[in-house]
Amino acid sequence: MSAVLEVTDIKKSFGGIHAVNGVSFDVREGEILGLIGPNGCGKSTLFNCILGQLTPSGGEVKLDGQVVTGLRPSELNKLGVSRTFQLLQVFPKLSVRENLILAGQEHQGNMASRLVGRSDAGLTDTANQMIGFFKLDHLADEPAGGLSYGQQKLLDAAMAFMGGPRLVLLDEPAGGVNPSMLADLKERLVAINREKNATFVVIEHNMEFVMSLCSRVMVMAEGKVLAMGRPDEVRKNPAVIEAYLGH
Amino acid sequence: MSGFAKPLKIALGLAVIAGLIFVPMNFNRYGLFILSQWAVMSIAAMGLNLTLGYAGQVSLAQGAFVGIGAYAAAIMTTHGWPLPAAILVAIALSFAVGWVLGYPALRVQHHYLAFVTLAFSTLAFLVFRNESWLTGGIYGISNIPRPHIFGFATNKPLPFYYVCLGSLAIVSVAVWWLIRSPWGRAFMALRENPLRAQSLGIDTRRYTLMAFAIGSALGGVAGALYAPLTQYIDPVPFNLSLSLDLLMMVIVGGAGFYFGPFLGAMIAVLLPEWLRFTEGYYLMLYAVAVMLLLIWSPTGILGILDRYMAARRTKAASALRAVAKSRLETVQ
Numbered sequence: 123m124s125a126v127l128e129v130t131d132i133k134k135s136f137g138g139i140h141a142v143n144g145v146s147f148d149v150r151e152g153e154i155l156g157l158i159g160p161n162g163c164g165k166s167t168l169f170n171c172i173l174g175q176l177t178p179s180g181g182e183v184k185l186d187g188q189v190v191t192g193l194r195p196s197e198l199n200k201l202g203v204s205r206t207f208q209l210l211q212v213f214p215k216l217s218v219r220e221n222l223i224l225a226g227q228e229h230q231g232n233m234a235s236r237l238v239g240r241s242d243a244g245l246t247d248t249a250n251q252m253i254g255f256f257k258l259d260h261l262a263d264e265p266a267g268g269l270s271y272g273q274q275k276l277l278d279a280a281m282a283f284m285g286g287p288r289l290v291l292l293d294e295p296a297g298g299v300n301p302s303m304l305a306d307l308k309e310r311l312v313a314i315n316r317e318k319n320a321t322f323v324v325i326e327h328n329m330e331f332v333m334s335l336c337s338r339v340m341v342m343a344e345g346k347v348l349a350m351g352r353p354d355e356v357r358k359n360p361a362v363i364e365a366y367l368g369h
Numbered sequence: 370m371s372g373f374a375k376p377l378k379i380a381l382g383l384a385v386i387a388g389l390i391f392v393p394m395n396f397n398r399y400g401l402f403i404l405s406q407w408a409v410m411s412i413a414a415m416g417l418n419l420t421l422g423y424a425g426q427v428s429l430a431q432g433a434f435v436g437i438g439a440y441a442a443a444i445m446t447t448h449g450w451p452l453p454a455a456i457l458v459a460i461a462l463s464f465a466v467g468w469v470l471g472y473p474a475l476r477v478q479h480h481y482l483a484f485v486t487l488a489f490s491t492l493a494f495l496v497f498r499n500e501s502w503l504t505g506g507i508y509g510i511s512n513i514p515r516p517h518i519f520g521f522a523t524n525k526p527l528p529f530y531y532v533c534l535g536s537l538a539i540v541s542v543a544v545w546w547l548i549r550s551p552w553g554r555a556f557m558a559l560r561e562n563p564l565r566a567q568s569l570g571i572d573t574r575r576y577t578l579m580a581f582a583i584g585s586a587l588g589g590v591a592g593a594l595y596a597p598l599t600q601y602i603d604p605v606p607f608n609l610s611l612s613l614d615l616l617m618m619v620i621v622g623g624a625g626f627y628f629g630p631f632l633g634a635m636i637a638v639l640l641p642e643w644l645r646f647t648e649g650y651y652l653m654l655y656a657v658a659v660m661l662l663l664i665w666s667p668t669g670i671l672g673i674l675d676r677y678m679a680a681r682r683t684k685a686a687s688a689l690r691a692v693a694k695s696r697l698e699t700v701q
Contacts (some may be wrong), residue, residue, distance in 0.1 A: 173568065175564075175567070175568075195567040195568050196567050196570050196572045196573065199569060199570035204568070205568050211564060211565040211568075212562070212565070213558055213562055213565065215561060216554070216561065220554065223551075223554065224554045224557075224566075224569065224571075225569045226569075227554065227555070228551075228555075228569065228571050228572070236551040236552060236555075237552050238550075239551075241549045241550050241551070281569065284569075285569070
C-alpha cells in the first residue's frame with residue numbers, strides 16, 4: 123500500500139515549549155490510523171501543522187509524494203484533505219443543510235460560476251444524502267446552533283465529507299457523544315472508509331473506540347512518537363502502558 | 370421572515386413597491402428630496418450590511434466611499450460625461466479602494482479593524498478638503514447636472530426620485546442574488562466561523578477582500594446618485610459622522626437581515642423629519658428612541674420580528690411533539 127501522507131521530522135515550538143518535537147510517520151492509502159497520547163502531548167498541534175493552520179518550525183509534509191508544507195488550509199482542502207475539530211466548529215446560524223452545502227460548495231466550479239450559477243451549487247441532493255446517512259433528517263432545516271452537542275459533532279463529521287475528501291483528520295470525534303450515537307458514528311466512518319476508500323487519521327481518548335476502529339495506532343508523548351503498531355501490539359507495549367494507558 | 374405565508378409576502382412586497390411609485394406623485398419638492406435621500410442611503414447601507422452584517426467585517430469608512438462616488442460623479446458630470454458612465458467609474462474606483470482597505474481585515478478584526486477604517490475615513494475627508502485642484506476644496510463643486518435617461522430630462526424632483534428608486538431596485542435585486550449565491554454563504558461563513566471555513570476550502574482571504582470591495586462599491590453607487598440629488602457637494606457631508614450614521618442604519622434595521630438597511634435608512638432619514646413638530650427636542654427624542662430600541666432589541670428592528678417568528682416555530686414544534694407523545698402513550 124502506498125503512503126497518502128508522509129510526515130517527516132515535524133517540529134513546532136511555542137516560545138520555549140516544544141509542542142511537537144520531531145514527529146515522523148506515514149499514513150497508508152485506505153487505512154484508519156489512530157493517534158493517542160496524554161493531554162498536551164502535541165496531537166492537535168501536529169494536526170494543525172499538517173493542515174496548514176499552524177506553520178511548523180521545521181520538517182516536511184507530503185501528500186501523494188508532493189510537498190504541501192506551508193499551503194493554506196483552504197488550499198489543502200481543495201487537494202482533498204479534510205478535518206473535524208475537537209471543539210464544536212459549525213456555522214450556528216445556518217441550517218444543517220446550509221452548513222453541508224457550504225462545506226461542499228468550494229469544490230464545485232470556480233469563483234465566477236459560484237456567483238452566477240445555482241444558489242445551492244448543485245449540492246442539495248448530496249447534502250440531503252449526507253443528512254440521511256448521518257441520521258439528521260428531522261433537523262435538516264434547523265439552525266445548527268440549536269442542535270445538541272452530539273448532533274453537532276455528527277454534523278461536523280458530515281461536513282468534513284461533503285467535498286469528497288481522500289484523507290480526513292478527525293480530532294476527538296467521540297468526545298462528548300453518547301454511547302448509542304457513538305456506535306452510529308463508528309458505523310458511518312467504517313462505511314465511508316470502505317465504500318469511498320477514504321483514509322482517516324483519528325485522535326481519540328476513548329480507547330475502546332480507537333482499538334476497535336483503527337488498523338494501526340500511533341502513541342505520542344511529550345511531542346514525540348512513543349510507539350506505532352497494531353492496536354494489540356501498542357496495548358502491550360510497556361512504554362505506552364507507563365506513559366499513557368496506566369497499570 | 371419565513372413564518373409568513375408566501376402569497377401574503379408577495380402581496381405585501383407589491384403593495385410597498387406600488388406605494389413607493391404612486392404615493393410620492395403628490396409630494397412636494399421637500400418630501401421628494403427626503404424620499405430620494407432615503408433611496409440613496411438605503412443603497413449605501415445595503416453595501417455596509419454586506420460587509421458588516423453578512424461578512425462580519427466592521428467598517429467605519431462607508432461614508433468615505435459615498436464621498437468617493439459623489440466626487441467621481443460630480444467631477445465627471447460637470448465635465449460633460451453622462452451619469453451612467455460616472456456611476457461605472459464610481460463603482461470601479463470604490464471597488465478598487467475597498468479591496469485595498471480589505472487587506473487590514475486579513476490581520477485585524479473587530480474594534481481594531483474599526484480603528485483602521487476610521488483612520489481611512491479621516492484620510493478620505495482630508496483629501497476631499499485639501500486637494501482643491503480636483504475637488505474644489507471647501508468651496509466644493511456646484512451646478513452638478515441631473516441626467517437625461519433615454520432622452521427624458523430628470524431635472525425636476527419627481528423624475529429624479531424615480532432615478533434613485535430605479536437604482537435602488539437594481540441594487541436590491543443584485544444584492545438579493547449575491548447573498549443567496551454560494552458567495553453569500555461564504556460571506557456568512559466568514560462571520561460565523563472563519564477557522565472552520567478555511568478547513569472547508571473557503572478562500573477566506575479572497576472572500577474577505579470581496580466583501581469589502583463589493584460593499585464599498587455600493588457606497589460608491591450611492592455617492593454617484595447623491596451628487597446629482599443635491600446638485601452641490603462639499604467635504605462636510607462625507608466626514609466620519611456619515612459613516613457612523615450608515616453604521617447606525619445597519620444596526621438599527623438589523624445587521625445581516627436583507628431588509629434591515631431599508632428600515633434603518635427609513636428611521637435615520639425620516640424619523641427626524643417626523644419628529645420636527647417637537648421643534649428643539651427632535652434630535653434628542655430621536656437619540657432616545659434609538660437607544661431604547663437597541664436596549665430592547667440589540668439585533669435591530671428585524672431582530673424583534675426574527676425572535677417572534679422563532680418563538681412561534683418553537684411553540685408549533687412543541688405542540689406537534691405533545692400530540693405525537695400523547696399518540697405514543699395511547700398506543701402503549
